[in-house]
Amino acid sequence: MASHARPAASDALPVSIADIHAAHVRIADAIVRTPTLISRxxxxxxxxxxxxxxxxxxxxxxxxxxxxxxxLLQLSEEAKAAGVIAASAGNHAQGLAYHAHRLGVPATIVMPTNTPTVKVTQTAGHGATIILEGDTFDAAYAHARVLEAERGYTxxxxxxxxxxIAGAGTTAVEMLADAPAIDTFVTPIGGGGLISGMATVARAADRRIEVIGVEARLFxxxxxxxxxxxxxxxxDTLAEGIAVKEPGGITARMVQALVDDIVLVxxxxxxxxxxxxLQIEKTVVEGAGxxxxxxxLAYPERxxxxxxxxxxxxxxxxxxxxxxxLLRDLARSGRLARLRIRLQDVPGALYQVARIFDQERVNIIEVYHQRVFTTLPAKGLITDIECEARDRAHLERxxxxxxxxxxxxxxxxxx
Incomplete structure (x- = not known):
């Protein structure tokens, strides 16, 4: 993909390492300096x-x-007074709404009509005016651009x-300051803003840092x-935060020039x-994160x-x-299971099965008896038993x- 030769002045990229360092100085006192920690x-x-x-x-x-x-910090006083507008149902909406409110800048966020109520409520809670328009992001985006023109918003x-992109790149500046040994960035890609900024930082380093992007296989x-x-x-991807159908023009150019490869998960x-x-680091992360x-996990050899x-x-x-x-993960690891057992429709049949669960010390969570909706003969029945084991070997016993x-x-x- 990327050759990593420095772009000539005539085709210099729109964001430089100087832009990112300036952004870091600009925002440092108003964001959380999040930790970069090793996970043993x-x-x-x-x-x-x-x-x-x-x-x-x-x-x-x-x-x-x-x-x-x-x-926001680079807008003119006139632009700040007129207010800002964005189309987003996700993290961009909340981040913009929060900092605009903090700075006294009016913010309007256009969201698709099917946006989950919790996201609408959270964004409104940061002081933004919410407009629900269209069934898709594209429709919400188009409406936001109309309002921008009509009302003089930015x-x-x-x-x-x-x-x-420069703001996003400050993430990589902090990572390399805290963990100078990093030789590879593995970064989610939606529209490409985060990886464009991080790759700019990587290419400005005094040593080789590989930059690998990650997209959901569905997008x-x-x-x-x-x-x-x-x-x-x-x-329908778990990583809806990076479920972007069309990457940006600026970001595509930067990814082409700076990123080593993209993998799909x-x-x-x-x-x-x-x-x-959640289990190992005790931290809640969304699918995109x-x-x-x-x-x-998908490419360990790489x-x-x-x-x-x-x-x-x-x-x-x-x-x-x-x-x-979390429940699906328990099921895949063998700690949670549903077993379909064929029984004879006679007194004590379920009791005899339950005795075996007791002998093997496997906990029964739910029992579903199927007498009617089954292809078995009238005197046969199926019982589905949801159960909890210590691990897969225990379940197999x-x-x-x-x-x-x-x-x-x-x-x-x-x-």
């Missing part, structure tokens, strides 16, 4: 030395505050703006742009990464032996969704014991 357990698990940057500890739980604040783009928009492929961009890896970060770790910096770029995940991710007792058992598998 994740390092052992992946074979890399893993440093995590906890941007989920920002006040609005995402790195997006950096670019939003850097942009539009603040979520990623395709040099001021946004490989920058991957397509860089490789000339036409993979579909659609689906599956939904299963994203779920695993979210669960591991966990994409960097998902790449380490990163083995490297000192990797991963940005946990956001922590705004719906609590019910998080609960589902239970299944073996049920089989030895003459029962037909089938685990109900997750997708």
């Amino acid at each position: 357990t994740l390092s052992e698990l992946t074979g890399a030395t893993v440093f995590l940057k906890f941007e989920n500890l920002q006040f609005t739980a995402a790195y997006k505050e950096r670019g939003a604040l850097n942009t 539009f603040v783009h979520p990623f395709d703006d040099p001021r946004i 490989p928009s920058m991957y397509n742009r860089m490789r000339g492929t036409h993979l579909p961009c659609a689906g 599956s939904e299963r890896r994203l779920e695993e990464a979210v669960a591991l970060l 966990a994409a960097g770790l998902a790449a380490l 990163f083995r032996g490297k000192t990797v910096g991963v940005v946990l770029c956001g922590g705004n995940i719906d609590t019910r969704l998080l609960a589902n991710v 239970l299944v073996a014991a049920l089989g030895e007792a003459g029962y037909e058992v089938h685990p109900v598998e997750l997708a």
Whole structure:
């Protein structure tokens, strides 16, 4: 992808390392200087030395505050008085609303009509005026640009703006200050603002730092742009924060010039990464924020032996969704299971099965008896039993014991 020769003056990139250092000075006193910490357990698990940057500890739980604040601080007094506008249903909306309110700048956020209520409420709670318009981000974006023209607002783009990119790049400045040994950045890509800023910092270093982007396999928009492929961009991804169908023009140019490669990660890896970060680091990270770790899990041979910096770029995940991710992870690890057992419809049949669970010390959580909705003969029935084991080996001992007792058992598998 990138040749990494310094761009000639005639094709100099729109954001320089000087821009990023200036942004850092500008915003430093109003953002959280989040820690960059080594994860010994994740390092052992992946074979890399893993440093995590906890941007989920920002006040609005995402790195997006950096670019939003850097942009706001560079507006003229007239522009500040007129106010700013953005189209976003996510972290950009909250970061812009929070800092605009803090600075006394009126902010209007246009969101799609299907935006979850919790996100609307959170953004409004930061003092912004919320307008719900259209069923898609594109429709909300178009409406925001109309209002910009009609009312004299300044539009603040979520990623395709040099001021946004420079602010995002301050993340990498702090990471290298705290962990100078980092030789590889593994960074989520949505529109490309964060990786553009981080790659600018990496290329300005006095040594080689590899920059690898990560996209959800369902939304490989920058991957397509860089490789000339036409993979579909659609689906219900856990990483909705990086589910972007069209990357930015400025960011695409910077990624082409500065980024070494882009890898794609599956939904299963994203779920695993979210669960591991909660279990191991005791930190809540949204799907997009966990994409960097998902790449380490998906491609361990690629990163083995490297000192990797991963940005946990956001922590705004719906609590019910998080609960589902954690339960699915328990199921995949064998600690939670649903077993489908064929029984004879005779007195004591369920009791005999329960005795085997007791003997194997496996906890029964729920029992579902199926007499009617089954393809078995009228005298047969199916019982689904949800249960909790210590680990997969423990579960397998239970299944073996049920089989030895003459029962037909089938685990109900997750997708």
